[in-house]
Amino acid sequence: MQQPLVITATINGRPVERAADPRMHLADFLRHEVGLTGTHVGCEHGVCGSCTVIVDGRPVRSCLMLAVQVDGAAVETVEGLTGASGSLSRLQRAFSEHHALQCGFCTPGMLMTLEALLRTVLNPTETDVRDAISGNICRCTGYQGIVEAALTAAKDRQGEPA
Amino acid sequence: MKAPPFTYHRPTTGEELAALLGSLENAKVLAGGQSLMPMLNLRLAFPDHLIDINRVEGLAGIKVEGEDVVVGAMTRQADVLASSVVAERLPVLAEALRHVGHIQTRSRGTYGGSCCHLDPSSEQPAMAALYDARFHVVGAAGRRTVEAADWSVGMLQSALADDEYLEAIRFTPWRDGADGRCGYGFAEYARRHGDYAIVGCAALVRVDQAGAIGRAAVVLFGVEPSPTRLPALEAASLGQAAAGFNPASHLGEVDALDVMEDIHVNAVYRRRLARVMIGRAFADALARATGAKA
Secondary structure (H helix, E strand, O other), X not given: OOOOEEEEEEEOOEEEEEEEOOOOEHHHHHHHHOOOOOOOOOOOOOOOOOOEEEEOOEEEEHHHOEHHHHOOOEEEOHHHHOOOOOOOOHHHHHHHHOOOOOOOOOHHHHHHHXXXXXXXXXXXXXXXXXXXXXXXXXXXXXXXXXXXXXXXXXXXXXXXXX | OOOOXXXXXXXXXXXXXHHHHHHOOOEEEEOOOOOHHHHHHOOOOOOOEEEEOOOOOOOOOEEEEOOEEEEEXXXXXXXXXXXXXXXXXXXXXXXXXXXXXXXXXXXXXXXXXXXXHOOOOOHHHHHXXXXXXXXXXXXXXXXXXXXXXXXXXXXXXXXXXXXXXXXXXXXXXXXXXXXXXXXXEEEEEOOOOOOOOOEEEEEEEEEOOOOEEEEEEEEEXXXXXXXXXOHHHHHHHOOOEHHHOOHHHHOXXXXXXXXOOOOOOOHHHHHHHHHHHHHHHHHHHHHHHOOOOO
16 A cells, blocks of 8 residues: 655645655545544545535535545635634625524535635526535425525625725 | 545546556556446446546547547537537537436536447437448557447447547538538436436438438437448438438337337337437427427
8 A cells, every 4th residue: 555645735725744644635635644534435436515615616425535635725614614703704694693503513515615606606696506506405495595695695795805 | 335446547638548458457447437437436337447537638529520520429418418519510419418407417428428328328329320320449459440330239228349449530521512401309208307318319310402302311229239320211201301201100110129128018018108309309309300399
């Protein structure tokens, strides 16, 4: 078996250097090596969406990417959404306001998927939002609150400076 | 579960990649990883070596070469979907990609990877079959081109030899011109959005100024282990008036297909669904070619 390989990446804006077995997927790397346990591991075969993170600006399944593949990349996780003081982002507050979570297991993946959507689509429709989260499974909310939260956050973002 | 152990290789040039493919035993190529990573995590694949081609230069991107559009094997599905070249010249590829997985998997999944994996329900090799695309292959012995009709050699098996890799897929778009106007149709049925297709169909037609069908191509996927062209239907449509043409009258070859069965879908249902999907895709293609549909 191959020795661990050193991975140098930017995670939530901070440089990180850690070693990992080549077979370790990104979600396990984030949780066990970097200590960022906000990223949740659900199905580990790319169906549930709970492990969604943003790599180089794009939402990806972190269970379907090897940790060694983010060497040199910029990774964003749910921990990166909050401000330095721990304040919630507009999208996170909207989740709270619209009861967009119950047990919370899917929430980090939902947030990162929608964060990526709201960055690229300025004025998303309900269809855009539902299409975006079609790869994220939630067994509590029935999705309605999540959709409302995303649309509220999108609306508010338009008034904010980029 | 977790992936089994393997030795990881990360070539950066085609030469390095060809050398690795030519020398390693039991190696798998990691492209976008949206099929291989689940297979590793589920322990359905046990390669001794994993060759990650994500940093091999020159494999990604969409180029226009004369009439052709050349899609690099490592072009992400998201990039094909967002491409203005594809939207203008190969719009059915974009339409089909909307049915492929989800935003997160299209960020990573690649056009060439899907064509090499050859899932029977995959839209991407079906698009290659629809357009009679050509696969540009590189190996230790040099380059060769494989016609779409020869690309699939069996269930999940492409024509690639163990020491070869796919470089790009060359599509020749159907263009409007003096000989008529072209249209496409795409229809797919899955139990949920983004699921594997139970049956899908795509059609291309050209209708001349007199309203007659001058050229047609129809492909089914999810029905047989490989994408299935329907040459008898295509031939039967030629010269027919677009307005009155009913593909349902020319589906004898669908009865002869070696239709797959699984625990959810038996062959009778799948064959029946194939007829429905052909009808929808062909009707949409004709509607676009005659200006009845945008």
